Amino acid sequence: MQRAYTVYARMDALAEADEEGPQVEETARAIVETIPDEAAQAMIAAESRGATHKEAGFADALLAEFTPAQAAAVPPRCRTPQGACRMTAWRKVVRWGLAGAAACELALIVCAVGGARAAPAAWPAVGSTVAALMTGATALLLLDHRRHRRGGLHRRAAFLAATAHNVPTPVRKLISHKITLATSFVRWTTRRGPHGVPDGAYPVPYAPAQTATLYGLLFVCIVETVALACLIPWPVVHTATLVLDIGGCYFLLALHASCVVRART
Structure with a gap:
């Protein structure tokens, strides 16, 4: 034991x-x-x-x-002979390929921000590589899904199993977090009730205790967004900073919304 x-x-x-x-x-x-x-x-x-x-x-x-x-x-x-490690090598190739393509795109963006000119064929080559890798990742996902379906799993269970084998855990958690924030923000803006509260249960809100802090951070982010939008003269840096600042403001609002609509029970 x-x-x-x-x-x-x-x-x-x-x-x-x-x-x-x-x-x-x-x-x-x-x-x-x-x-x-x-x-x-x-x-x-x-x-x-x-x-x-x-x-x-x-x-x-x-x-x-x-x-x-x-x-x-x-x-x-x-495991069974139809186990999940049959295409491990292909998964590694796709994952490392996507990581390398992301690094190349970041390098091209840095070159564009710094004023250096990249080769004319650089962006089309990186785009074609990403498209090919995404096609391979989709094919692996479909093959795994079909394998799990043949193994006796239902569609949802087969999809979850195929996703678990092909998408790294940190990426799945990040995507799940973003989806939760987006659904909470929509639920908050449409003024729908608390989420996940069973019948007969009483929701215990905890958002009011932190609302002042979050709104203070949101005010600071808005001031920063306006100030940097007025001060930065370079178009590429201006656009990138503006997108990041607006994303930060949205994140704070979505975080507050998730605390409002997902009360304790």
Whole structure:
């Protein structure tokens, strides 16, 4: 039992870890050490005869709940032959390619701000590369979705599993945060009631205690936006600063809106 508790603790520690970190291999060894000989022989027999769609669907559904690092720590024999790591190499190529394309775009923007002229074919080349990488990422997502559907998952569960395998955890959390802010802002501006309050529950608001602080920060951001818009003479820097400042003002309003519409119960 102590070894099982150790494995649980290691899996919890992998929730925010990198899927290529050294903790993954250590956790995989710990998992293997806790598997009884009878269970290991049963896994080998199942692998030799081939897993059924029902077994594949259960394993994929289980792995879909893990982060990429946690799923990578599960030994291959604990997965089905239709496991999620078949296209790991392609995922890495797409991820590193997108990271490199983002770095190239940032370099081109810095050159434009600094007044340096980039090669005429630079922007079309970067754009074509990004389009090709996004096409590859979409294809991987669709292939994973089809694999999970064949494994027995429903459409929503298959989509979530495919997204978990292809989109890094920090990116998923950031997108979820932005969507939550946007929906809260729309709900606040349309004056709809609190979100997620069950019938019979009483919402306990906590936004009034921090409204003055947030509105003070919003006032400072508005003053900064107007001042920089009047002082910066360079068009590119002026536009970039204006977009960032307006985004900051929107973030404060959306943060206040989320505190208003998502009261405690």
